[in-house]
Amino acid sequence: MKGLMRLRVALFTDTFLPDVNGVARTLGRWTQFLEAKGVACQVFAPTSMTEGDEDPFRVERFYSIPFLLYPECRLAIPNPLHIRKSLHAFRPTIIHCATPFNLGLFGLHHARKHKTPLVASYHTHFDQYLSHYKIPWVEPTLWKYMQWFHQSCQKVYVPSRSTLDHLHAKGLSNLEIWSRGVDTERFRPIADRRTVLADYGVDPEKFVLLYVGRLAPEKSVEIAFESFVTLPEHIRSRCHLVIAGDGPSAAMFRECYGGQSDVTLTGFVQGQPLTELYAAADVFLFPSSTETFGNVILESMACETAVIGSAAGGVRDTIEHESTGLLCPPGDVFAFSQAIIRLYESNDLRFKLAKAGREYAMRQSWDRIFHKLLVSYESVVEASMENALHVSSQRMIR
16 A cells, blocks of 8 residues: 555544443554554544553543443543644644544644645534533534534544535535444354353243343333333243443433343343353344434344344434344334344245345454555555645745
8 A cells, every 4th residue: 555654643522431432442453454564653632431452453541430421431531732742743644533522622623734635533422412411502512623623634534424414514524434344253153052041041942032141221121121012912022132232321220120030131241151141042122313324223233133223313323124133213112122023933035034144243343444444544644745845835836
């Protein structure tokens, strides 16, 4: 790849490994890819509250506080002098702001001041979180800020077509899709179902419905519970709902459903146990309508588990209705219940969707996706250099 070794990437983000969320994992995987390609990468991130190994990359950490809309995401309190010294020593050829808040502002300021090529990536529909947290009146101000922040970016990377359309309608430009992949060597349809389910006290003879993700208002997890509760008794008695995850709504869900024999709240699950849980389930149920992508959908598909999702956001882009899964109107408990009943009553349909989902996931290669992003980085840097040369030559002519 022409000019690859000259790239030096400064990445500003408010969440990074060892944080456990889709954004942190994607950015961690991206920096691993860059390092493997010989591209120098300097990460600026908040301190993490998650225990993990020592940072495997060049990561500058800053004191942080919880973010109101996403407590697991931290807002850094940066040290300006420290950041300036680090950037001066590192000499980035491109700056990538993965979040538009405190640290991202420092990246934006440095890029503008030093005329360094600037790109951003959009990961979370914070505007759609506002109504869930009872502050919808903030939305106009949020979008004015988002428009201001991204107007200097040569590229704004988004994870899905629906997200691109959403941001375009809000006045953002220079949008490009940076999709997501899945490790199909890790996420595979292989598990000792009886052993896996027995570990959680679930009868393997039951029809197992699984939700994996953050337990928070914007995830609409209550739709999964209500869809299960409203199943006809002759079906519900043969089903079991497993909720894997943690978050601000966890205590409420445990209080409401924790005592029911046909509902299991596992708490946070990751690694091999999570892979096996996907593979052991009969149906993956994901009612969130606020996703920019929905990594867990792709993970469950890779494990050859039939999926039912909300026909909104990135989930709608990943699931092809009646082909790789089933889509339901957002928040429609009856529709989700009917979808569960269909898959319960028809093994043929469930197996068909599961197989097609696995085949789709097998085509979503991280290497292909990251290679495309790296090429985009290079085009941004080359365009910036050509523009600088043009401006310089024009000045000489004058």
